[in-house]
Structure formats: structure tokens, C-alpha cells
Amino acid sequence: MLDPNIEDLAGRDPSKSGVARLIAWSMTNQLIVLTLAAALAVSGWLALQRTPLDAIPDLTDTQVIIRTDFPGQSPQIVEDLVTYPLSTNLLGLPRTKDVRGSSMFGTSFVYVIFEDDVDLYWARSRVLEALSRLGAELPPNAVPQIGPDATGVGWVYQYALVDKTGGTDLAELRSLQDWFLKLELAGVEGVAEVASVGGFVREYQVLIDPNRLRAFDVPLRRVADAVRTASSEVGGRVLEQGETEYVIRSSGYVSKALDLEQVVILAENGTPVTLADVARVVTGPALRRGVVELNGEGETVAGVVIMRDGENALQVIERVKAKLAQLQRGLPTGVEVVTVYDRAPLIEGAVDYLEGKLIDEGIVVALVILVFLLHVRSSFVAIITLPLGVLGAFLVMSWQGVTANIMSLGGIAIAIGAMVDASIVMVENANRKLSELDAKPDSKLRLQTLLAAAQEVGPGLFFSLLIITVSFLPVFALTGESYRLFAPLAFTKTYAMAFAAILSVTLVPVLMIYLLRGRMRREEENPINRFFVRLYAPVLALALRFKWITVSIAVLLTASLIIPLLRLGSEFMPALYEGELLYMPTTLPGASATKMREILGQTNRLMMTVPEVERVFGKAGRADTATDPAPLTMIETWVQLKAPREWRAGLTPEALIAELDAKLRMPGLVNSWGYPIKIRMDMVSTGVRTPIGVKVTGDDLAEIARLTRDIETVIAAIPGTRSAFADRVLGGKYLEIVPDRAELARRNIDMGAFQAVVQTALGGMRLGESVEGRERYDIIARYDRPFRETSEDLESILVPTPAGAQVPLSELATIAFAEGPPMIRSENARLTGWVFVDIDGRDMGGFVAEARATVAERVPLPPGYAVEFSGQYKQLQAANARLKVAIPASVGLIFLLLMLHFGRLDRTLIIMLSLPFGLIGGLWAVWLAGYNLSVAVAVGCIALGGIAVETAIVMLLYIDNQVRESRPTTLEQLHQAVSRGAAMRVRPKLMTVTTIFAGLAPIFVTSGLGSDVMRRIALPMLGGMTSTLLLTLVVIPVVYYIWVGRSLIANAASETNNPTPGVSPAQGDSL
Secondary structure, three states: OOHHHHHHHHHOOOOOHHHHHHHHHHHHHHHHHHHHHHHHHHHHHHHHOOOOOOOOOOOOOOEEEEEEEEOOOOHHHHHHHHHHHHHHOOOOOOOOOOOOOOOOOOOEEEEEEEEEOOOHHHHHHHHHHHHOOOHHHOOOOEEEEEOOOOOOOOEEEEEEOOOOOOOOOOHHHEEEEEEHHHHHOOOOEEEEEEEEEEEEEEEEEEEEHHHHHHHHHHHHHHHHHHHHHHOEEEEEEEEOOEEEEEEEEOOOOOOOOHHHHEEEEEEEEEEEHHHHEEEEEEEEOOOOEEEEEOOOEEEEEEEEEOOOOOOOOHHHHHHHHHHHHHHHHHHOOOEEEEEEEEEEEHHHHHHHHHHHHHHHHHHHHHHHHHHHHOOOOHHHHHHHHHHHHHHHHHHHHHHHHHOEOOOHHHHHHHHHHHHHHHHHHHHHHHHHHHOOOOOOOOOHHHHHHHHHHHHHHHHHHHHHHHHEEEOOOHHHHHHHHHHHHHHHHHHHHHHHHHHHHHHHOHHHHHHHHHOOOOOOOOOOHHHHHHHHHHHHHHHHHHHHHHHHHHHHHHHHHOOOOOOHEEEEEEEEOOOOOEEEEEEEEEEEEOOHHHHHHHHHHHHHHHHHOOEEEEEEEEEOOOOOOOOOOOOOHHHHHEEEEHHHOOOOOOOHHHHHHHHHHHHHHOOOOOOEEHHHHHHHHHHHHHOOOOOEEEEEEEEEEEHHHHHHHHHHHHOOOOEEEEEEEEOHHHEEEEEEEEOHHHHHHOOOOOOHHHHHHHHHHOOEEEEEEEOOEEEEEEEEEOOHHHHHHHHHHHHOOEEEOOOOEEEEHHHHHEEEEEEEEEEEEEEEOEEEEEEEEEOOOOOOHHHHHHHHHHHHHHOOOOOOOOHHHHEEHHHHHHHHHHHHHHHHHHHHHHHHHHHHHHHHHHHHHHOOOHHHHHHHHHHHHHHHOOEEEEHHHHHHHOOOOOOOHHHHHHHHHHHHHHHHOOOOOHHHHHHHHHHHHHHHHHOOOOOOHHHHHHOOHHHHOOOOOOOHHHHHHHHHHHHHHHHHHHHHHHHHHHHHHHHHHHHOOOOOOOHHOOOOOOOOOOOOOOO
């Protein structure tokens, strides 16, 4: 019978727990366990085939975009008549966070941002309901349209139409894109939208000669009415004749310029006045808001394939490529489709990179077990259970809809080392116990030994893996972008660890029955084991001898954490290197499409001179999609880089960006660099394309412009600022026509008639549509170019009076050049201005703290105005606030699980010591590597905490088991029991640590997609495992010896006062 005093010293016997009974059941019902394992493998494999693939998680908010075209109207008119009414109506929608508006020339964009867990299609239906209630609040020709069901990562593929023979002009290329490729690709499964950009959209232009209008005495309104009705077809129901039914159709669509020229405006005395008499009819380019250029070789036409939300990006791209290959035969001779952006290599690279890591890990596990146990079949236990745990994680991922990307696969990669811990420790313990038996034990004794070995360490391993699983719960407390980035990693790691925990107490014991056969070598027979035990034994003996000095050193090392904590900077997260760069300079407002084309050509040619650049594709302005809110003065250039092995020696992505930046320093350009997916997501989510954005809100654009310029000046002087650029809320070039209301009244001209003349004569409004087969082209009418080139020409525009007279515009209005807003931004119906800040060589937290203080001191704010730092910094603040609550809560949960397993406060507190021990190596490693504290580092520390606790649990299991077996009654016997128990832990500890190190180390050797983020997760784990290894092997046995020794002395004193037969008083040295 077990002495109650011994149970008090060594704690509960794990072999009597519920988990131990589960292990016994599994070993008794081997067929059931193996069948369930096979079912898990098959279902996991099927789920793996169905799991969507993408490069990185979708970091954009749940949002719905409303785009409203209001052709020819200035940003202020668009804001007043479209964006503001839309924003105010959408503000009251349930579960919305923000309503952001953007008014630019001829177009309004409104973004309704919903809370994180809102379903996209529910959000779209609520927005559609709100739009249906608007009624007549918007102008008649401004019809809001909801954007595609896609997100910021939807731009998965872009192509350009190129004709190097010169046989097809830009207008023909654009027609091919709009009416052939776009329509064909839109039907591909998974494609939400295909957007066109660049080239010239054809339109029929009626260019009016005002002198001829005056000669024929034809008012402009009459011409507009004639053009409006010139292109139409009608039906006259049916005619029945001779038992046959004939459908009546009157054709009248315009299909060529001659059809328009023959349109009759009026006829007097039988003499018609046609459109050709008063105007020229030409086929010309429509006003364009987007220009694209390829490799500095000239302008071209491009298409953007936008993927539907939740689709498998890799499969969508493959389907699009296959479709384009089919369509190539239908293109004119010499025209070819050139890929200018393709995310497929990025996705394949990310998946291959991590697949390679998983295979490497399996090989490492096999080698570690082989080297330390010298038994080949033992390694197959871990090799079999590892992929099963991974497949189990994919099974749940598939049910949940989690995409397989760099972060979700990374969660599995960093979990693998811990996943195989249970298999390694259990196999090692069984190996050791079997080696103590005879050369050929009978099967019953062998089975009992395996069961005892599994029950001895199995319950502790199960709970330790459960704790690693629980330790990642703080990640789920994050919000916004940090949650969307790291939640896939946390989900997959949690699922993988949960399956590893279940398999460790079900399948692993069964596999040991079949695989742990043959001769098992004793631990001391292995020279590697002998070396490490001989190295460890004197160190432990010294630590136990000078126990208080050991504890003091441990306390001092823990206190040393203050040094890195005080010196570490902070950032939200490092950039995810995507293998491509996105160059986004900002130009001054007012630049024309012609000038932007010139700038694109110059910058692209300069970038192509850098040897590492493979291809350059630049876009100025926006594509024809709601997911692209770029003004004409915004440039986005995708820079495709060659494979890193082809780069010059020693060149890093940062150095390459610096070299490109130096080449592209041009007057009027403010450079900004980033990665395509990340910037696209930021643009669609917040409109902030730099790490830091300073938002100024108020009611007057002029005051906002002054404040943003002041803030730009102040921040530009702060050390570490790479660039600071105030978004020019004013500075657009306007030619303002201000009507004289008194003069209009005197001549009996109403304001509507006056504005209609300005809109038609100058604006060239759409009056009709030409139908040419499947193609559609607008028909517009305006004054011919010689009559509207200067302000003096505008003064001669004739405005008709009700009496039939024609009055020059100069007599009714003043015409003057002025400045106005090139684009108007708003947030929750409040006007906003932005300062975009890019930093270099400084941590974000420290920079923003200094910038905030400087701005508060040097930029006074008038009443009703506010300044807020946004962008990634805002995300960093939100993440920090959540982690400050979530991490202590997680530590509390770990504490409860430990209490549930051990049922004792002393054992729980001893194990909790491993948390600061792990942080010592983790934070010092981060600081010495020059990294900043970020959400990625925090995730690495969270992962480290679970592993550190697991190593301490297993150490305590071995020591407790040895104390339980040896039943020490003196401190000397306790010393021997602790030393022997700790020495038993050397081999499994080295095996598990070697596995974790070998799994994480390659992340630092090789580069791939997301390697910067993965390194910041892995480094605290590597550094922490180093300190945990040393402190767990030395400090925990010392603390155990001190604490249990006190209990032993107390028991001895109690027995001296109350002697128990058969038990002698404790003897030995005192504490």
C-alpha cells in the first residue's frame, strides 16, 4: 500500500487518472482505434483537396462598396449630391463600424465597413435595402451600383493586350478587351468581375460649330434633342398575313458616323438642316480616367481579374489562364495576351515552401529518434502520427472555411515540433522500460510494460499538449487586421495540437504495440546518451549543492528581462514579402492623362534598367471597377522581380527598394513602396497606403488643407521619416463659371436652361448609344475643340432666351480660373484630410509617440477639428489593448488546467516558473536580432509559453515518478531520487528540443513568402527553448528539492512527535 506521506511528496499517481484508463481502453481495442485513425486519414486527405489556397489571409474588413457614376461632375458636386446623401443614409445600418466616402471627378465611392464577424452577403443585402429607400434623393443620372462580391485580395490576375506589329491601335485593343475577353472571362467559375483599364474607349462625338448654329438659327437644345432620338429601334407588335405571323421591327440604331450626319435637325420650306450642316461627326476617344504602360515600351490595354470572395485563388487563376489560351485564337494577328501580374507562383511558392518544411520535419523526427534510441521502427510511431494530426487540422479547417495560406500552414509548421513531443517522450519511456526486461520477454509482460510506460507519462503529455492548445486562445481576442492575419495560424495550430493530444493517448500506445519490437538498447549503451548524462550529472549535483545560489541566479536572469523590454521598439507587423514590389508615387493634383502617361513611361523605363527587375507594369488612375478608387494622379506600378538567386550578391529587398527609390527621385513625385496584396488591402480598407496615416476631420476643406500641410511640415522634420505627404484636399485646377442671377432674371433665362447649355456645350454629356452587334458605344455632343480651348472661347458660347435670341455667356456669367478639391474624402459624413507617412529605421510605436507629441505642441487645432493617427498604428494599439487582457486570461486558464491535472498548488506554481524562464531567452533573442515588438513576436511568445509549460510538466512527471518509486525518507534519498528522475529526462528533453530546433531553424536559413513574419514568430520560440532547456534541467529540480525537502522534514518532525510503526525519522542535512 502506498504511504500517504509519499503521495503527499510525489503528488497524484497519473496511472490512476481518467486519461490512463483511456490509454488502457485504446490498447485493448486496437482495431477500433486503427479504424478511426484510417477514417481520419481519408477524410483529412479529402478535406485537404477541397481547402482553398491563397498566398496570405484576406486582411480586409467586411465591407460593401457603392460606386456611383455622375459623369462630367466636379468632386464638390459629386460630394454634395451623391456621396453625402448616400453616407448619411447608410450610417444607420446595423453592425456597421464606419462609412467612408470618396468623391472624385465624375464618380462617388462609398465604403460601408461592417464588424468583423458579419457575413458578406448579409451585409450586401442590408446595403441594397438602404439603397432602395433612397428614392429621389439622388440626381436622375446618378445610379448607385453595389460593387462585386470581392475583397482587397481579389485582384489575383492581370494581363495586358500587346500588339508589337502596330497593326491594332489602342481603341481597337480596348474594344477587344471590353467586348470579347471581358465577357468571356466573366463567365469563368470564381470570377466576380473583369475590369478594363487603359487604351481608348470609342464613342461617337458630335462636334458642333457655334457659328453654323447661329447661321441656321438653331438652338443648341434642338441639336441635343435630335441626337438623343437618333439611335433607337422600336417594335410594332405583329402582323398576321397568309397564316403567318410577322414581327414588326423598325430599325434605327446608329452604326456608323454617316448615320448621325444624316440626322435632320429642322426643315424649312422643304430644305432640311442635317447634323452634318452644323457639326462634324467623328469616332474618337472617350474621356478616360485610367492609363496603363508596360516596361516603358508604350501605352497598352489591360484587364484585371477580380476573384469572388472565398474562392480558391489558385484554381481561379488556372481557369482564367486556360480560358485565355483558348481565346488567343480569336485575337487579331499580332495581338497577344501578356501576363503582368499573377499570384499563382506566389501561392505555389508559399505552399511548396511549407510543404518542404513539413517533409523536412518528418525526416528530422525520424533521425532524432534513430540517433537517440538506435531503433528504426520506433521512429515510425512519430512519422505516422504527425501527418494524421496535420490531416485532422485540415479536416476542421475545411469545415470552418479557413484558407490554406502562409499563415494557416505556418501554424502547422510551428506546431509540428510540439506535436511530436508526445510521441517522442512516450516512445522513449517505453523504450527505456522494455530495455530493462529480458532479451525476449513474453507477450503478456511486454504488453503490461508498454501499458505501464504509456500510463506513466501519457496523462501528463495529454494535459501538456492541451495547455499548448489553450495557450493560443489570446490570439482569438485580437481584432481587425491583426486578427485576420493571425487567426488562421492560431486555428490551425490549435487544431493540430488538439489532434496531437488525442492521438497521443489513443493511437500512439497502439502503434507502440506493433512497432516497438526487437532488442531495445539500454540508455547507457548509446554513446550520445552517455555523453549528455555525464555532462548533466555534475552540473545538476553542483546546482543541488548550492541550491540557493542557483535560485538567485535564476531570479537575476529573470530580472534581466527589464533590459530588452525597455529597449525594444514596437511595430504592428513586418511586411509580408511577396516577390513583387508595388511602386505608388503621389503626384501633385491637376496632372492630365497625357502627363500621367509621360510620367509612367519615364518611371517604368528607369526601373527596367535595374538588373533584378523582370517586368514593370504601371497604372495611373483607376480601372473600371468599384474595388479601385484611385484618382488619375495616383500611380500604381507592379514591379516583377527575378528570382533571388539571380540577384547581385548581398542584395536584399530593402537595398533594392533603396536603389530604385534613388533612381526615381523626380520633381513632383513623392515615392512610396510596398507589396501589392498588402497595399491593395490597405487601399480598399482604409485608403491609407503607408504604415502611418494622420487623419484630420472637420467641416471646412480650406482649414483641413491648412492643418494637413502644417502637420506634413512638422512630421517631415522628425528623425526616421522617409516621406510625409499631405493629401491635397485643395489644389485641383478649376475653370469656374459663376452665373449672374440678376442678369439671368432680366433676360428671362432660368437657371436650368443656363446650366444645360454649359453642361452640353462643354461637358459633352452622353445623349445616346450606338448598337453595333454586341458592342455598345456612347454618342455625345459638344462644341468643337477650337471653340472651347480658352476662357475667351467660352465667353462666346450662346445661351438661348425664351424669345429666341442668343446671348453670349460672357454677358450672363463671370469665368475665372480657381483652385478646388481634386478629391473629397469623408468618414461618417465628416470631411477628412490625410497625411501619409512612411518611416525608415525607426520603430512605429516610438515614432508615433514622438510625432503625436510634436503635432500636439506645434499644430494648434481650431474648435470642431480633430487629429487622429491611423493606419497600421491604430491596429497596433487595438492589438496591444486586447493582448493586455487576453494573455493574463490565458495564463489563468493554464493555471486552472494544471490544477485540474495535478490537484496541487505547489506543483502548479513550480511549472508556472517555466513561463518567465522561456521569456528570458525569447525576448533577449528578439532584441539581439534587432527586431521590434510586434503582434508576430507576441504570437511567438504565446506559442513559447505553451511549449515551456509542457517541458516543465514532463520534467516534473519524471521526478515525481522517481520519488514515488524510491519513497525517500531522508534528504539524501530525496537528493538521489531527484537526480535520477532529472537524469531520466535528459534523453527525451534533448530529443524534443532537437526536434523543435530543427523544425524552426530552417525558417532563418531560407527565404520565402512571409518569411519575415515567420521569423518573428519562430525567434522567440528558439531563444525561449534555449533558456527553457537550461533552466528546466537545472532550476526546476532545485526548486523541487527545496520544496519537497521542506515537506520531508515537516513529515519527519511530525512522525518524531507521533511515531508510526515501521517508519524511521528523516535524517540528513537540513535546509
